[in-house]
Amino acid sequence: MEIVPYEHKVQYYETDQMGIVHHSNYIRWFEExxxxxxxxxxxxxxxxxxQGVICPVMSVECRYHSxxxxxxxxxxxxxxxxxxxxxxxxxxxxxxxxxGELRCTGRSSHCYLDDKGRPVSLKHTCPEFYEIYKxxxxxxxxx
Numbered sequence: 685m686e687i688v689p690y691e692h693k694v695q696y697y698e699t700d701q702m703g704i705v706h707h708s709n710y711i712r713w714f715e716e717x718x719x720x721x722x723x724x725x726x727x728x729x730x731x732x733x734x735q736g737v738i739c740p741v742m743s744v745e746c747r748y749h750s751x752x753x754x755x756x757x758x759x760x761x762x763x764x765x766x767x768x769x770x771x772x773x774x775x776x777x778x779x780x781x782x783x784g785e786l787r788c789t790g791r792s793s794h795c796y797l798d799d800k801g802r803p804v805s806l807k808h809t810c811p812e813f814y815e816i817y818k819x820x821x822x823x824x825x826x827x
Contacts, residue, residue: 685819689743689759690717691781696754705752710783710788711744714776717760718792721774724818727813735810736799740770746790753793757781764821769807769814 690713698709722728732739748801752758752814758778766773798804806814 685725685823687721687823689761689825690720691757691759692716694752694754695759697786698731699754699786703754704752707721707746707748710748710778710790712745713758713778714744714762714774714792715717715741717762718774718775721762721820724821727816727820730825732810732813735815737804737806737810738797738799740797742771742793742795743791744792745786747789749786752778752780754801758787761825763823764817765791767817767821769796769805769817770803772817 692713694705698705698735706819712742713741723820729739741766757780759781761777763775764772765775771790772795773793776788776790776792777786778790780822796804798809
């Protein structure tokens with residue numbers, strides 16, 4: 685299975701007075717791209733939550749490489765870097781849609797909790813989800 689990168693067109697409200705994207709928006713874009721990626725592999729947050737599993741963010745980091753401006757579009761490439769059924773690490777590359785120039789890279793770490801907030805192992809509590817995540821680890825993007 686190949687995955688399509690998430691595309692985002694920069695909105696005016698996401699920029700500062702100079703028309704440059706405010707740094708906080710990249711974190712939002714990471715989440716948008718992660719949700720889209722999980723939808724594409726049939727592992728939506730809604731589906732997990734229906735089964736009583738939530739996947740909160742434990743940490744997020746972002747490294748800025750070049751500026752993104754109002755009116756530009758970017759492609760965001762989320763990848764599963766590591767998954768063991770208890771924790772998930774996703775990396776992100778944000779690239780200019782037209783030039784392919786790297787704008788930003790990032791990483792987020794997550795865990796899995798039941799509906800009472802207790803840690804769970806997907807391998808034991810939701811083996812189907814565990815298999816979907818394992819398969820998604822090596823997926824490539826089609827343009």
